[in-house]
Amino acid sequence: MVYNKVIKLLVVEDEDYDIRRIKNTLSLFADSIQIQDVVSSGPHALDLLRNNENHYDVVIMDYQIAGGLMGEELIRKIKEIIPALQIIVITKMTINITDFNFANRLMKAGAFWYCTKYPGDIEDFIYQPTDFILSIYNAYEKKLLEQDRNRSNRKLSKNIEDILLQKIIIGRSKQVEDLRSKIDKYAQNNANILISGGSGTGKELVAVNIHYKSQRRFENFVAINCGSLPQELIESELFGYEKGAFTGANSKKLGLFEVANHGTVFLDEIADLPLQAQVKLLRVIQEGEIEKIGRTDKIKVDVRIIAATNKNLAQEVVDKRFREDLYYRLNVVPINVPSLKDRPEDIPLLVDHFLNVFCSDLGKSKHSIDEKATEILQHYDWPGNVRELINVIQRLSIIAENVITASDVNNALISLPTLRFL
Numbered sequence: 001m002v003y004n005k006v007i008k009l010l011v012v013e014d015e016d017y018d019i020r021r022i023k024n025t026l027s028l029f030a031d032s033i034q035i036q037d038v039v040s041s042g043p044h045a046l047d048l049l050r051n052n053e054n055h056y057d058v059v060i061m062d063y064q065i066a067g068g069l070m071g072e073e074l075i076r077k078i079k080e081i082i083p084a085l086q087i088i089v090i091t092k093m094t095i096n097i098t099d100f101n102f103a104n105r106l107m108k109a110g111a112f113w114y115c116t117k118y119p120g121d122i123e124d125f126i127y128q129p130t131d132f133i134l135s136i137y138n139a140y141e142k143k144l145l146e147q148d149r150n151r152s153n154r155k156l157s158k159n160i161e162d163i164l165l166q167k168i169i170i171g172r173s174k175q176v177e178d179l180r181s182k183i184d185k186y187a188q189n190n191a192n193i194l195i196s197g198g199s200g201t202g203k204e205l206v207a208v209n210i211h212y213k214s215q216r217r218f219e220n221f222v223a224i225n226c227g228s229l230p231q232e233l234i235e236s237e238l239f240g241y242e243k244g245a246f247t248g249a250n251s252k253k254l255g256l257f258e259v260a261n262h263g264t265v266f267l268d269e270i271a272d273l274p275l276q277a278q279v280k281l282l283r284v285i286q287e288g289e290i291e292k293i294g295r296t297d298k299i300k301v302d303v304r305i306i307a308a309t310n311k312n313l314a315q316e317v318v319d320k321r322f323r324e325d326l327y328y329r330l331n332v333v334p335i336n337v338p339s340l341k342d343r344p345e346d347i348p349l350l351v352d353h354f355l356n357v358f359c360s361d362l363g364k365s366k367h368s369i370d371e372k373a374t375e376i377l378q379h380y381d382w383p384g385n386v387r388e389l390i391n392v393i394q395r396l397s398i399i400a401e402n403v404i405t406a407s408d409v410n411n412a413l414i415s416l417p418t419l420r421f422l
């Protein structure tokens, strides 16, 4: 441990002879530990900390001091103001020597360590001075670590705020308000979710919002489209394989469930998952373990599963294309994302938002849209839902002049017939 920095202390102590003991004990370490301030009451200490956030590294506080605010309450208040600051409590020998509950209470309140002092006014040093000094060094190390962790958590939180801002769900219809409150509610727990809704309604967007609002937000969100993978690849994509598990397995592969460990797996087009893979998925959900190809022992995983489908999955169960037991395991809480044609009042908001996005991408000033044009968009039935609307708006932002008219909209809708089948 080499410190090129001086550890700065705040001492909270009301007995002159105890202040003397602390000073004497520290005097041999003056080049690396310095008392910055000494105060004699809890409220005074809090005032100083509020006004000098970066002034101290470690607080040395007497357990019992005059002025009312003391002990665990003072420790908690100090940690509230500066969470990374470390606190070493000095107590009378008589209190703590055998009282583990006392030590436990101090630590739970947030103290880093505690040291004892001689009873009365008889010695010049803190009892066991080396322990005292070492605890200051250790407290300082912990303060630096916590400061770093807080900083990187703040950075991560900022990234997540940015993601949520990009993945904002636009709409003020009753249906979208309901959707938002479900997202907020389900983000608070860990239940598996089945999202249903037409193509392009925003099912993946809903899943992303749930993940980034949940406690799992610092971990991975991994999405896979069960319909787009050939049957023989699904298992290795989901669960991975070991090197040499089969011919051609030249190196080991992590499965999506491992990548998403502690986070969320989004299984899109779940109705297209082959029956064989459905059995394996059921086992993962039931046992919280995956079986990797080429490996005998199982690997524990903790993932939340959000599945999505634009089919009627209950009907798939009736038709024996989807396992009933898996259906119930996935469909713990259902979410239905409403079709765009059922919430025409959201269309002007979506139009406004995406015109803003596309016009600024094109370096144009934002187009406006006249009433008739908006009305046509609100009466169209949007088989491709929001995705189709976004495509139409992108097109309009390229072809239209400053004001988008009814004929621009009609042209844009006619010239994108294939979108209807997306």
Ligand SMILES: Nc1ncnc2c1ncn2[C@@H]1O[C@H](COP(=O)(O)OP(=O)(O)OP(=O)(O)O)[C@@H](O)[C@H]1O
Residues within 6 Å of the ligand: 168, 169, 170, 171, 197, 198, 199, 200, 201, 202, 203, 204, 205, 206, 268, 310, 386, 387, 390
């Ligand atoms: N309410 C909304 N506000 C803003 N953007 C939205 C909204 N709903 C959907 N989108 C956007 O529309 C596009 C399609 O959404 P998404 O991919 O989530 O739909 P989906 O239901 O998963 O589609 P598919 O059925 O094709 O898988 C995305 O770009 C998404 O960000």
Ligand SMILES: [Mg+2]
Residues within 6 Å of the ligand: 203, 204, 268, 308
């Ligand atoms: Mg999707």
